[in-house]
Amino acid sequence: MGLFKRRLAPRVSTGGLLDEVRPAVPTAQTSVVEIPEHDPLHAYLLEAGGPVDLTKLALDSPAVRDLGAEKVELVVPLINQGELLGTLNLGHRLSDQPYSTDDRRLLESLAAQVAPAIRVAQLVRQQEQQAKERERIDQELRVAALIQQTLLPRDLPKLPGWAINAHYRSARAVGGDFYDFIPLAGGRLGVVIGDVTDKGVPAALVMATTRSTLRAVAPRFDSPGRVLAEVNDTLQADIPPAMFVTCFYGILDPSKGEFRYANAGHNLPYALRGSSVTELRATGMPLGLLPGMPYQEREELIEPGTTVLFTSDGIAEAHSVDGAMFGLPRLVDILTGQRQGDGIIDSILLDLDSFTSGGEQEDDVTMVVIERTSSARRSAGTFAEGDLRSLVAMSFPSVDGNERLAMDRVAEALADLDISPERLEKLKTAVAEATMNAIEHGNGGDPAKTVDVEVLGSEDRVLIRVKDHGGGREIPNPETPNLEAKLEGLQSPRGWGLFLIEQMVDEMHTMTDASHHTVELVMYRNPSPGEP
Amino acid sequence: MPGTPFEAVNRRNGATTVIDLEGDVNRSAQAALDAVFEEAMTGASRLVLNFTAVDYINSTGIALIVGLLAKAKAAGLPLSAFGLSDHYREIFSITRLSDFLTVHRDEQEAMSAT
Numbered sequence: 001m002g003l004f005k006r007r008l009a010p011r012v013s014t015g016g017l018l019d020e021v022r023p024a025v026p027t028a029q030t031s032v033v034e035i036p037e038h039d040p041l042h043a044y045l046l047e048a049g050g051p052v053d054l055t056k057l058a059l060d061s062p063a064v065r066d067l068g069a070e071k072v073e074l075v076v077p078l079i080n081q082g083e084l085l086g087t088l089n090l091g092h093r094l095s096d097q098p099y100s101t102d103d104r105r106l107l108e109s110l111a112a113q114v115a116p117a118i119r120v121a122q123l124v125r126q127q128e129q130q131a132k133e134r135e136r137i138d139q140e141l142r143v144a145a146l147i148q149q150t151l152l153p154r155d156l157p158k159l160p161g162w163a164i165n166a167h168y169r170s171a172r173a174v175g176g177d178f179y180d181f182i183p184l185a186g187g188r189l190g191v192v193i194g195d196v197t198d199k200g201v202p203a204a205l206v207m208a209t210t211r212s213t214l215r216a217v218a219p220r221f222d223s224p225g226r227v228l229a230e231v232n233d234t235l236q237a238d239i240p241p242a243m244f245v246t247c248f249y250g251i252l253d254p255s256k257g258e259f260r261y262a263n264a265g266h267n268l269p270y271a272l273r274g275s276s277v278t279e280l281r282a283t284g285m286p287l288g289l290l291p292g293m294p295y296q297e298r299e300e301l302i303e304p305g306t307t308v309l310f311t312s313d314g315i316a317e318a319h320s321v322d323g324a325m326f327g328l329p330r331l332v333d334i335l336t337g338q339r340q341g342d343g344i345i346d347s348i349l350l351d352l353d354s355f356t357s358g359g360e361q362e363d364d365v366t367m368v369v370i371e372r373t374s375s376a377r378r379s380a381g382t383f384a385e386g387d388l389r390s391l392v393a394m395s396f397p398s399v400d401g402n403e404r405l406a407m408d409r410v411a412e413a414l415a416d417l418d419i420s421p422e423r424l425e426k427l428k429t430a431v432a433e434a435t436m437n438a439i440e441h442g443n444g445g446d447p448a449k450t451v452d453v454e455v456l457g458s459e460d461r462v463l464i465r466v467k468d469h470g471g472g473r474e475i476p477n478p479e480t481p482n483l484e485a486k487l488e489g490l491q492s493p494r495g496w497g498l499f500l501i502e503q504m505v506d507e508m509h510t511m512t513d514a515s516h517h518t519v520e521l522v523m524y525r526n527p528s529p530g531e532p
Numbered sequence: 533m534p535g536t537p538f539e540a541v542n543r544r545n546g547a548t549t550v551i552d553l554e555g556d557v558n559r560s561a562q563a564a565l566d567a568v569f570e571e572a573m574t575g576a577s578r579l580v581l582n583f584t585a586v587d588y589i590n591s592t593g594i595a596l597i598v599g600l601l602a603k604a605k606a607a608g609l610p611l612s613a614f615g616l617s618d619h620y621r622e623i624f625s626i627t628r629l630s631d632f633l634t635v636h637r638d639e640q641e642a643m644s645a646t
Contacts, residue, residue, distance in 0.1 A: 400559065404535045404588065425619040433591055483628045486598050487605055493598040496591035496627060503626045 033070060035063040035087070045077040046084055050111075051104045052077070074099055076107045078115040085118050140201050142447045144174040145397040147204035151211055154409060155392050157181045157189055159254045161304075163371040165390050167345045168364065169450060169469075170397075175364035176203030177312045180211055182218045187254060190218045190227075193310040193368050194247035194266060194287075202243070209238060210245050210287065224249045225262040225297035228284060232264065232295075235288040244286040248310060257302040257372055262295040267316065271300060272307045272344075275336045280308070307371040309335065309344060314363035318352055321359050326352060344369050353515055388456040388463055395450040396435070398443040398468075403435035406453050410464055413455045417462060418525055427464070427523045430504040433497045434466040434519045437475075442468025442517045457525075461506075464521040471515040478502045535588060540568040545643060549576035554585040557593030569600050573607055580642050581633075584615030594627055601632055614642040 035042050041063040045052060052075045054067055067075065067089065076088040088111060093099060099107075148170060156164045166179055176196030184190050192214055196203040210231070217230045228249055235245065248269060250261030261269075265286035268279040284295035302308060311331070318326040334347055345367050352365070392413040396402040407428045414424065435451050443449035454465040478498035485491040502508050507522035536554075538561035543550045549572040555561070572579055581600075583589075589597075604611040614636040616624060624630040636642035 401535050403590070404556070422619065425617075429590075429619070429623070432588075436590060436592075481627070483598070483632070487602045487632065489602060492595075493602070494592065494595040496594045500591050500594070500623070500627070 033063065033066045033072075033089070035084070039063040042084060045075065045087065046079065046082070048077065049079065050077075050108045051075070051099070053099070074107075076111045078111050078118060080115040080119040083119075085115055085122070088114070138447075141174060142397070142399070144199075144201045144204040145170055145447055146399075147201070147208055148174050148176075148178070149395070149397055151208055152178065152395075153181055154394070155413065156390075157183070158391070159189065161373055162254055163369075163373055163389065165345055165367075165369045165371075166393060167349070167367045167452075168395050169349075169361065169366075169452070170395075170448060171199075171314065171361045171363050171365075174204060174448070175199050175312075175314065176207050177314065177364035177366040178207045178211055179310070179366055179368050180214065182215055184219060184251065189252045189254065190214075191250045191252055191310070191368065191370065192247065193269075193312065193366065194245055194264075195312045195364075195366075196245050197243050202240070206239050206243055206245060206288075210235060210247065214247075214249070218249075222251070223262075223297060224251050224260055225282075225284075225295035228262045228264050228287065228295040229293060232285075232287045232293050233291050236291045239288045244288040246286045250280075252302075252370070257304075257306075258299060259302050259308070260297060260299045262297050264295060267311050267313055269308055269310045270332065270335055271302070272309065272335050273303070273305065277332050277335050302370070302372050304372050307344065307369060310368040310370075312364060312366040314361070314365040315348065315352060315367070318356050318362060318365075319359070320355050321357055326355055330355075388458045388461075391455045391457050393452065393454040395452045396439075397447045398439040398445055398449050398451060399447050400439065400445070402439060402451070403432040406435040406451065406466075407432040410453065410455055414457075414462060417457060419462065419523060423523060426504040427462075427521065430501045430508075430521045431464055431466065433501045433504075434464075434521060437497050437519070438466055438468035438470075438517065442470030444470065459525075461522055461524045464523075465518060466521070467516050467518045469515060470517055471513055474512045475510040475517055475519070478508075538564055540564050542568055542572045544576070547577040548580055548643065549573075549578075550580045550582055550639070552582045552585070557586055557589040557596065559592045561593065562596055565596055565600070569603065573603065573609060576609065578610045578612070579604055580639075581611065581613040582615050582639065583613060583620065586615075586620075587617070589620055589623070594623070594629070597629060597633075601629070605632070612636060612642055612645065614638050 035045070039061050040059050041061040044059060053073065054064060054075055055073055057064060070089070071091045072089040073092055074090040076090070078085045078087060088107065090099070152168055153166070156166055164181070168177065168179070176199060178192070178194050180192040182190030182192065194210060196206045196210065213231050213234050214227070217227050217234070221227050221230065228247065245264070246266035247264045248261065248266040250259050252259050261280060261282060262284060263282040264284045268281055271278050271280060280298065280300055282296040282298040285293045316326055316328045316331055330351070331348065334351055335344070348367065392409070394406070394409055396406055410431045411424060411428050419427070431453070435453065438451040439445060443451065449469040452467040456463045456465065476498065478501070481495055481499055482491060486493050501519070501521065505521045506524050509520040509522070511518040535556045535558070538553070538555035538557065540554070541552045543552055551568060551572050557565070601611055612634040615638065616635060621635055624635055634645065636645060
């Protein structure tokens with residue numbers, strides 16, 4: 001606004017306005033004279049309110065001198081709501097007569113009409129610029145969310161005797177969190193969790209670089225410390241000076257439960273055994289700061305019944321509305337109150353959400369949970385009866401069309417299970433519809449809000465959980481649409497989604513809390529006895 | 533964006549206009565579908581939707597087809613369809629669309645029906 005105020009936008013250039021319509025002097029010659037707020041003329045014009053004769057004005061003002069140099073004799077201030085928007089500047093009258101009282105009155109009434117019109121024009125322009133800026137920021141967030149989303153693992157590793165779960169929820173200004181699983185020789189698994197300083201597109205790009213560097217380096221060395229040292233040297237040369245990456249990297253040998261790890265300044269993971277919680281502590285500098293850094297290497301034996309939790313700082317550093325920080329002790333408390341690995345992610349999210357009570361999520365929240373189940377009896381594709389286990393958890397930004405992506409990913413995750421092609425098609429349609437509802441209704445099409453899709457399976461059924469970040473308003477009960485009324489134009493042609501979902505699956509459950517809608521779709525692996 | 537972009541083209545077959553659809557029938561199909569259908573309605577005595585090259589129809593797509601059906605009904609033009617997969621034939625049946633729009637196996641069957 002300051003910019004507009006000081007620019008004298010409307011220049012009625014030197015010349016006798018009232019005598020002649022044609023300009024006395026070519027207007028192209030005129031230049032803009034600024035009257036800064038601290039110039040005495042500024043206050044003087046506001047005070048005067050009407051035309052001021054500069055030739056009679058004794059004021060020590062650079063602006064008066066500048067106007068004099070432009071041969072301006074009469075200045076008419078354009079004032080709106082106590083604000084000087086600009087001036088009409090008049091030069092010498094063509095008839096050589098002084099400006100008369102009538103002239104001044106006419107100029108004054110002209111100024112009174114021009115000023116509000118200019119103000120309106122300024123406001124419109126300002127609003128247009130703000131809208132453009134908002135659009136630009138939204139676009140950037142969409143790009144960052146897309147980069148992030150594309151690079152997080154599509155599927156979670158399935159290891160006999162192990163349950164691996166992950167959760168990623170992006171903040172509005174996407175924060176640069178990432179995790180990854182890298183298959184290594186001998187059935188071993190590289191586990192990565194990291195966080196890039198900064199947010200938005202720059203963070204997403206550095207995250208992408210870090211991820212691909214790690215993926216390239218990891219298979220070459222058996223030592224996690226060596227891997228981080230190599231990645232650090234590569235990144236250090238590449239990433240902007242003010243940025244760095246915290247990153248934990250470990251190599252799991254699932255057959256023995258041996259976990260060797262190194263840490264580049266990332267949050268310490270926790271190992272949970274019964275009610276005892278220990279930290280996996282190894283020292284090292286964040287990646288990308290200085291070349292040639294050493295990374296301490298440690299080893300942890302993960303026995304059956306042990307769970308390891310990896311987090312990003314978005315959890316411990318989350319704030320409540322009154323400014324308190326969630327903190328690590330609270331996280332440890334949740335862990336010790338937990339009996340088994342299953343549900344740790346949900347317990348933490350539940351507690352985190354009640355702690356922040358609806359405040360905007362400040363940073364990405366990322367968790368990876370690796371649990372060694374009590375024995376190797378459970379393995380991929382076979383389930384203890386009645387015992388649902390998570391197969392895949394994914395998140396999608398609320399972007400039109402992502403329902404197809406969700407549908408295809410769920411189908412991929414179910415590829416090995418014995419669901420007939422016909423029933424799989426139905427489940428796919430239900431997943432797409434539930435995801436579309438979550439994108440459009442739950443999340444209101446806000447790309448920064450994710451739709452979280454989890455695929456669970458048991459001996460006799462699969463369950464797809466589709467969760468949005470809307471909440472509050474209950475999901476309506478599905479009703480049978482009245483096609484006749486729709487064809488007569490008496491009802492909207494739309495409104496098929498929930499009805500279709502219900503028709504496609506064996507069971508549909510909906511749940512609403514303050515901040516989420518959850519739709520559960522159940523399909524029996526072998527059509528249930530109740531199936532008609 | 534995932535999915536297959538939508539296209540629709542009219543093809544005259546005697547007094548029948550066959551509307552060849554291709555790609556995903558969802559929200560982004562609306563403008564193209566409505567425009568082509570408007571054109572198809574002029575001068576034809578019946579309309580046939582060809583779904584052979586469509587492999588995804590969502591609930592918004594169903595709503596679009598309801599809209600087409602309403603327009604055809606208002607203009608007194610019979611509308612039928614062919615080329616739907618078994619899955620979408622079932623959806624046309626569940627939504628009762630097939631009560632108002634005859635669903636044929638293929639073009640030959642659709643053309644020989646009166």
